[in-house]
Amino acid sequence: xxxxxxxxxxxxxxxxxxxxxxxxxxxxxxxxxxxxxxxxxxxxxxxxxxxxxxxxxxxxxxxxxxxxxxxxxxxxxxxxxxxxxxxxxxxxxxxxxxxxxxxxxxxxxxxxxxxxxxxxxxxxxxxxxxxxxxxxxxxxxxxxxxxxxxxxxxxxxxxxxxxxxxxxxxxxxxxxxxxxxxxxxxxxxxxxxxxxxxxxxxxxxxxxxxxxxxxxxxxxxxxxxxxxxxxxxxxxxxxxxxxxxxxxxxxxxxxxxxxxxxxxxxxxxxxxxxxxxx
Ligand SMILES: Nc1ncnc2c1ncn2[C@@H]1O[C@H](COP(=O)(O)OP(=O)(O)O)[C@@H](O)[C@H]1O
Ligand SMILES: [Mg+2]
Numbered sequence: 001x002x003x004x005x006x007x008x009x010x011x012x013x014x015x016x017x018x019x020x021x022x023x024x025x026x027x028x029x030x031x032x033x034x035x036x037x038x039x040x041x042x043x044x045x046x047x048x049x050x051x052x053x054x055x056x057x058x059x060x061x062x063x064x065x066x067x068x069x070x071x072x073x074x075x076x077x078x079x080x081x082x083x084x085x086x087x088x089x090x091x092x093x094x095x096x097x098x099x100x101x102x103x104x105x106x107x108x109x110x111x112x113x114x115x116x117x118x119x120x121x122x123x124x125x126x127x128x129x130x131x132x133x134x135x136x137x138x139x140x141x142x143x144x145x146x147x148x149x150x151x152x153x154x155x156x157x158x159x160x161x162x163x164x165x166x167x168x169x170x171x172x173x174x175x176x177x178x179x180x181x182x183x184x185x186x187x188x189x190x191x192x193x194x195x196x197x198x199x200x201x202x203x204x205x206x207x208x209x210x211x212x213x214x215x216x217x218x219x220x221x222x223x224x225x226x227x228x229x230x231x232x233x234x235x236x237x238x239x240x241x242x243x244x245x246x247x248x249x250x251x252x253x254x255x256x257x258x259x260x261x262x263x264x265x266x267x268x269x270x271x272x273x274x275x276x277x278x
Contacts, residue, residue, distance in 0.1 A: 001025055002165070002197070007056035009042050016042040018221035019056070029191045029198045031208030034218035035241050040201040043218070044167045047199070048082045049073050060164075078105035081158035083168040087150045091143035095134070095153050098142050099125040102160025121160075128156045132186055148179025155186055166190065168200040172207065184211050205237055 002024040009017040017039040024030065032040045045051040047058060049068065058065040060079070068076055081102070089098045100117050102125075117125075129135040132152040137145055142153060151171055158166055168187060172180035188211050191198045202208045208215050209229040217225030217232070217240035225236050 001061060003059045005057045007046060007058065008054050009046060009051060010054045015221050017046065020223050022216060022223065024197060027191065027195045027197045028213040029188060029211060030200065030214045030216060031212035032199065032201045032216045032218060033205060033208050033240060038218040039221040040218055041169050044169050044199065044201055048077055048080050048167055074105055078161045079163055080165040080167055081161045081163035083154050083158055083166065083171050085170040085173045087154045089142040089150055089153055092141055094139055095129065095142055095145065096122065096125050096138040098153055099129060099156045099160050102157040105161055125160060128159045132156055146179065147175050148182050151175065151183045152186060159190070163196065165197045165199065168198065170201050170203055173203055
């Protein structure tokens with residue numbers, strides 16, 4: 001499905017990603033971990049063509065990606081939607097319009113200028129928001145929502161692209177533990193229910209262990225671990241992060257607690273309410 005071969009990116013004298021090989025042969029949820037500066041973001045950005053590799057190749061379903069330009073590159077960017085730590089929404093625009101922007105990769109920018117969305121697109125956008133439990137916020141400005149809600153809007157915008165893969169670059173790094181859990185649950189559910197591959201850069205180990213089928217550990221631009229959460233021993237984790245401060249921080253921060261029952265029930269009630277309104 002996805003094959004990354006000897007992928008390298010240098011910035012001047014610095015090598016951000018160093019001859020990385022990764023093969024994803026079936027849909028899965030992959031977590032990429034590593035200390036700050038390990039090359040996680042650069043790797044994802046190359047997958048999405050936000051950054052061009054210095055050398056190496058990316059192929060998806062047999063098609064070479066790295067050389068794509070123009071319309072083909074935009075088509076690929078629609079196929080692998082990206083989610084960022086800072087949400088990257090248009091703050092003063094309403095939520096549903098932010099989600100509808102997810103169609104622009106496929107339809108071009110004319111729609112953005114004229115803001116003419118088809119009724120079918122609007123319905124689909126609201127259905128996706130509903131699936132993420134935030135349809136009742138559809139008419140609000142994005143900036144009026146909490147961080148966790150905004151990240152779910154960003155996920156909705158990604159789903160609007162109907163992507164084959166979702167790439168998430170530290171999607172929960174700006175969120176409190178409860179919202180972090182809601183966002184990770186949403187990503188996991190999208191993989192489980194839709195069969196989409198999710199590749200998620202995560203700063204912390206515990207989240208990767210809990211949510212991902214496979215963990216890739218990066219250090220200084222190289223892949224130093226590639227296996228299941230079970231295979232990721234404490235010693236190996238220490239090697240990924242370096243046996244210093246960053247290890248204990250990575251292992252313990254962004255702790256996600258078990259969901260309390262009532263909170264789940266409240267979310268379900270909100271979702272039902274939103275559904276009734278549509
Ligand atoms: N646009 C850039 N220009 C110069 N150096 C960069 C750029 N992007 C990333 N780097 C460098 O590449 C290395 C990897 O960065 P990054 O991919 O952001 O790591 P991570 O996401 O794991 O923190 C770092 O040393 C960083 O300073
Ligand atoms: Mg990063």
